[in-house]
Amino acid sequence: MSKILIRGAKVLGGEPQDVLIDGEVIEAVGTGLSAEGAEVVEAAGKVLLPGLVDLHTHLREPGREDSETVLTGTRAAASGGYTAVFAMANTFPVADTAGVVEQVYRLGQEHGYCDVQPIGAVTVGLEGRKLAELGAMHESAAGVTVFSDDGKCVDDAVIMRRALEYVKAFGGVVAQHAQEPRLTEGAQMNEGIVSAELGLGGWPAVAEESIIARDVLLAEHVGSRVHICHLSTAGSVEIVRWAKSRGIAVTAEVTPHHLLLTDELVRTYNPVYKVNPPLRTERDVHALREALADGTIDIVATDHAPHPHEDKDCEWAAAAMGMVGLETALSVVQETMVDTGLLDWAGVADRMSVKPAQIGQATGHGRPVSAGEPANLTLVDTEYRGQVDPAGFASRSRNTPYQGRELPGRVTHTWLRGKATLVDGKLT
Amino acid sequence: MQRHLISAADLTRDDAVLILDTAEEMARVADRPIKKLPTLRGRTIVNLFFEDSTRTRISFEAAEKRLSADVINFTAKGSSVSKGESLKDTAQTLEAMGVDAVVIRHGASGAPYRLANSGWIDAAVINAGDGTHQHPTQALLDAFTMRRRLIGRDAGLGQDLSGKRITIVGDVLHSRVARSNVDLLHTLGAEVTLVAPPTLVPVGVGTWPCEVSYDLDSVLPKSDAVMMLRVQRERMNAAFFPTEREYSRRYGLDGERMAKMPGHAIVMHPGPMVRGMEITAEVADSDRCTVVEQVANGVSIRMAVLYLLLGGNEPAVTNARTNEEK
Numbered sequence: 195m196s197k198i199l200i201r202g203a204k205v206l207g208g209e210p211q212d213v214l215i216d217g218e219v220i221e222a223v224g225t226g227l228s229a230e231g232a233e234v235v236e237a238a239g240k241v242l243l244p245g246l247v248d249l250h251t252h253l254r255e256p257g258r259e260d261s262e263t264v265l266t267g268t269r270a271a272a273s274g275g276y277t278a279v280f281a282m283a284n285t286f287p288v289a290d291t292a293g294v295v296e297q298v299y300r301l302g303q304e305h306g307y308c309d310v311q312p313i314g315a316v317t318v319g320l321e322g323r324k325l326a327e328l329g330a331m332h333e334s335a336a337g338v339t340v341f342s343d344d345g346k347c348v349d350d351a352v353i354m355r356r357a358l359e360y361v362k363a364f365g366g367v368v369a370q371h372a373q374e375p376r377l378t379e380g381a382q383m384n385e386g387i388v389s390a391e392l393g394l395g396g397w398p399a400v401a402e403e404s405i406i407a408r409d410v411l412l413a414e415h416v417g418s419r420v421h422i423c424h425l426s427t428a429g430s431v432e433i434v435r436w437a438k439s440r441g442i443a444v445t446a447e448v449t450p451h452h453l454l455l456t457d458e459l460v461r462t463y464n465p466v467y468k469v470n471p472p473l474r475t476e477r478d479v480h481a482l483r484e485a486l487a488d489g490t491i492d493i494v495a496t497d498h499a500p501h502p503h504e505d506k507d508c509e510w511a512a513a514a515m516g517m518v519g520l521e522t523a524l525s526v527v528q529e530t531m532v533d534t535g536l537l538d539w540a541g542v543a544d545r546m547s548v549k550p551a552q553i554g555q556a557t558g559h560g561r562p563v564s565a566g567e568p569a570n571l572t573l574v575d576t577e578y579r580g581q582v583d584p585a586g587f588a589s590r591s592r593n594t595p596y597q598g599r600e601l602p603g604r605v606t607h608t609w610l611r612g613k614a615t616l617v618d619g620k621l622t
Numbered sequence: 623m624q625r626h627l628i629s630a631a632d633l634t635r636d637d638a639v640l641i642l643d644t645a646e647e648m649a650r651v652a653d654r655p656i657k658k659l660p661t662l663r664g665r666t667i668v669n670l671f672f673e674d675s676t677r678t679r680i681s682f683e684a685a686e687k688r689l690s691a692d693v694i695n696f697t698a699k700g701s702s703v704s705k706g707e708s709l710k711d712t713a714q715t716l717e718a719m720g721v722d723a724v725v726i727r728h729g730a731s732g733a734p735y736r737l738a739n740s741g742w743i744d745a746a747v748i749n750a751g752d753g754t755h756q757h758p759t760q761a762l763l764d765a766f767t768m769r770r771r772l773i774g775r776d777a778g779l780g781q782d783l784s785g786k787r788i789t790i791v792g793d794v795l796h797s798r799v800a801r802s803n804v805d806l807l808h809t810l811g812a813e814v815t816l817v818a819p820p821t822l823v824p825v826g827v828g829t830w831p832c833e834v835s836y837d838l839d840s841v842l843p844k845s846d847a848v849m850m851l852r853v854q855r856e857r858m859n860a861a862f863f864p865t866e867r868e869y870s871r872r873y874g875l876d877g878e879r880m881a882k883m884p885g886h887a888i889v890m891h892p893g894p895m896v897r898g899m900e901i902t903a904e905v906a907d908s909d910r911c912t913v914v915e916q917v918a919n920g921v922s923i924r925m926a927v928l929y930l931l932l933g934g935n936e937p938a939v940t941n942a943r944t945n946e947e948k
Contacts, residue, residue, distance in 0.1 A: 393754035
């Protein structure tokens with residue numbers, strides 16, 4: 195593989211520097227590096243970040259290839275600046291055996307747009323009753339370390355306790371979709387002022403918060419670490435903050451859409467805003483932003499959830515929950531965190547690459563931009579502003595809540611171990 | 623007036639008063655030997671009912687026929703919907719047959735709003751009840767009934783319900799009737815109090831333009847009209863209240879409680895009543911109970927709404943003829 199010189203990029207938003215890639219690794223970082231024998235990428239004014247890592251992606255394959263495949267999903271990921279994604283287990287069949295996780299892992303390797311690290315189901319069929327063979331998934335070629343029944347909550351306290359304990363044997367982590375099922379029967383949106391007016395079934399904040407409270411206490415009791423998926427309420431932030439202050443090994447993620455959108459949008463009854471956990475209130479949005487800034491929330495994860503058109507082109511109650519997010523995540527984070535002064539670009543690198551790679555143990559990702567490190571890199575034109583046009587998405591699905599919305603920032607280049615997957619905004 | 627009628631909250635005071643006044647004119651048609659106007663001759667209206675409803679559908683059908691519209695009745699049961707057809711395809715199929723207005727009843731809150739705002743069809747959309755969201759023609763017929771009884775048939779013309787104290791009792795949480803009535807009665811200047819066990823009031827009710835009380839007896843003496851909502855027995859299985867009898871004792875309206883109401887005050891019910899649950903037979907059959915009148919008034923209100931939305935030939939309501947060039 196030939197050499198690539200990224201010239202004049204603001205590494206993590208700092209002073210302009212040149213970054214020389216040789217093969218799969220970064221050979222040198224400095225000023226005035228020689229371009230000899232290297233393809234030059236002019237990056238003046240742009241920000242260079244370590245390749246983004248998404249701990250929460252739905253790639254839908256196997257089973258729902260009409261909404262996404264590993265190929266289209268990883269192309270979307272590369273488009274959005276990601277070099278690694280963690281694929282959730284709620285496929286058909288469920289990723290609850292070594293066979294399924296190995297299939298997903300291999301598809302990711304074959305396509306080569308983005309590393310795909312499968313997440314294993316905690317329980318057989320995501321049914322919450324019987325532990326899946328977590329050890330076998332860990333020992334498989336896919337090397338699973340993150341386990342989640344995402345889409346469903348591991349609501350049985352004993353099953354959750356056992357899972358938290360069991361994965362300690364091989365350093366795994368359980369990622370909890372915190373949703374008390376009885377409190378959310380028939381839930382359609384955040385329970386509050388808007389749901390009362392619209393007559394849509396409420397998804398109360400307490401249904402999330404009570405599970406998080408229980409799980410951090412369980413994690414403390416058995417000495418395990420626990421990861422909270424898509425934390426969405428101000429109350430959840432307070433619980434995680436308290437748990438961390440007690441020294442409990444808890445990490446948490448927030449989605450881009452929960453950093454930007456509120457349940458006021460549901461007044462349109464447009465199911466493009468239907469998502470689980472639901473869009474919350476302005477107060478929650480501000481609490482989430484502050485928590486991401488101060489580190490209470492560790493990472494941004496997309497919960498990229500592709501759905502076919504017909505599953506959103508219908509009445510609210512009949513619609514599927516979820517939004518695509520890989521191709522807009524960085525722009526939303528720039529809008530909500532960077533342009534508001536809450537986070538600098540080094541902070542973005544930490545929340546969208548370094549920490550998610552650490553939580554998921556994604557070797558070679560989330561590394562410093564320095565000599566000798568794997569060349570997993572993302573180049574961002576942070577001055578760009580433009581309207582989101584879903585027609586240009588690489589994802590197979592178009593269920594974005596941002597259609598027509600003006601957002602800042604655009605990923606122009608992505609390199610996966612030195613190989614360009616995105617050049618000038620175009621997939622290779 | 624807007625092109626569609628989706629929510630009672632969309633109506634201005636003047637819109638609402640115009641509908642009530644027009645309904646009074648329509649009511650006179652019912653007194654004629656031939657109960658029919660030629661106003662909507664040549665117009666086609668489909669009654670698109672995805673939820674079982676006898677009285678609302680029949681009421682709309684009667685209103686449409688009295689205005690000489692061509693009427694198509696569509697019920698989901700046994701139709702392509704039961705074979706998995708989407709709302710969008712069903713609506714487009716019907717519109718392709720040349721429909722001017724769609725009267726829709728749907729179990730999903732917001733389905734009429736989607737139908738009117740998603741670009742699926744061009745026809746006017748009238749909400750005949752959606753999920754636990756809205757039932758605007760019910761609120762209009764209730765307001766019409768109140769105005770007639772509390773102000774007077776002729777004296778009420780041009781009037782709203784300023785200062786009238788209306789109490790709505792029962793399962794507010796699951797009630798589109800309650801939501802529509804709170805919106806419309808507030809617009810018309812009435813003071814609304816909701817009475818229910820706390821389990822049957824939605825979280826978020828604090829922003830509604832009304833009072834909330836858990837004590838029926840304290841509210842009754844200050845009420846000009848008391849509207850009892852149906853309470854489904856199954857609710858007690860989800861722990862909304864302990865037993866039917868306890869609900870009845872605390873929130874049901876019997877003769878003793880009715881005696882606490884001012885002499886002029888009326889008892890209303892959108893139907894169907896569950897006698898012995900929220901209302902006793904003694905109250906339901908008393909001359910203070912307007913339940914049968916409400917049914918008759920429903921036809922007049924629906925005639926008025928259809929007339930105003932679809933634009934009749936009479937010049938009296940030119941401001942409503944926005945749907946003509948469609």
